[in-house]
Amino acid sequence: MAMSAGEIEALIRAALPDARVAVEDLAGDGDHYAASVVSESFRGRSRIQQHQMVFAALGGRMGGQLHALALQTSAPDQEKTQ
Amino acid sequence: MSETTSPVQSRIEREIADHPVMLYMKGTAMFPQCGFSARVVQILSHMGVQFATANVLEDPDLRDGIKQFSNWPTVPQLYVKGEFIGGCDIVTEMFQSGELEALFAEKGVSGNA
Numbered sequence: 001m002a003m004s005a006g007e008i009e010a011l012i013r014a015a016l017p018d019a020r021v022a023v024e025d026l027a028g029d030g031d032h033y034a035a036s037v038v039s040e041s042f043r044g045r046s047r048i049q050q051h052q053m054v055f056a057a058l059g060g061r062m063g064g065q066l067h068a069l070a071l072q073t074s075a076p077d078q079e080k081t082q
Numbered sequence: 083m084s085e086t087t088s089p090v091q092s093r094i095e096r097e098i099a100d101h102p103v104m105l106y107m108k109g110t111a112m113f114p115q116c117g118f119s120a121r122v123v124q125i126l127s128h129m130g131v132q133f134a135t136a137n138v139l140e141d142p143d144l145r146d147g148i149k150q151f152s153n154w155p156t157v158p159q160l161y162v163k164g165e166f167i168g169g170c171d172i173v174t175e176m177f178q179s180g181e182l183e184a185l186f187a188e189k190g191v192s193g194n195a
Contacts, residue, residue, distance in 0.1 A: 063155035
């Protein structure tokens with residue numbers, strides 16, 4: 001059922017080839033992840049649209065096979081400094 | 083959106099029209115049953131805005147329907163004045179950046195005052 005961080009990263013990269021993707025397994029259980037995705041294709045889009053692009057890349061797994069993926073998206077120079 | 087308006091889609095449309103701040107969540111504001119839902123409740127409570135909630139765990143039709151309604155695969159989902167704002171991550175980001183407060187002010191939703 002669960003997905004590996006590598007699978008998540010590969011799916012996102014397949015849809016957004018330029019993306020810098022960092023996936024973190026939050027609980028070490030293969031079920032709760034956080035991902036940050038930085039891609040030029042996000043520029044000019046709302047957060048909702050950016051997240052929807054990532055959900056689309058995950059091909060319907062989000063909310064099903066993949067229960068918890070905390071998501072942070074941005075265009076390259078719009079990253080927040082944290 | 084779908085061709086015909088199903089009862090659950092009409093229900094959602096009515097709820098987000100009736101309640102300026104409407105949260106679809108797992109559990110209730112008093113007893114959230116998911117950490118993501120709990121976090122959004124916490125943010126809204128902290129901001130002191132009044133909000134209504136619907137528990138998708140009590141209603142499988144609603145659970146599917148809300149995902150179709152917004153083309154968004156997860157719950158919680160926050161609506162302000164009928165507009166879909168986002169899920170837990172977006173609401174958290176907007177809260178931290180002050181955008182959520184600005185949005186409530188712009189939409190005439192009063193917070194702590």
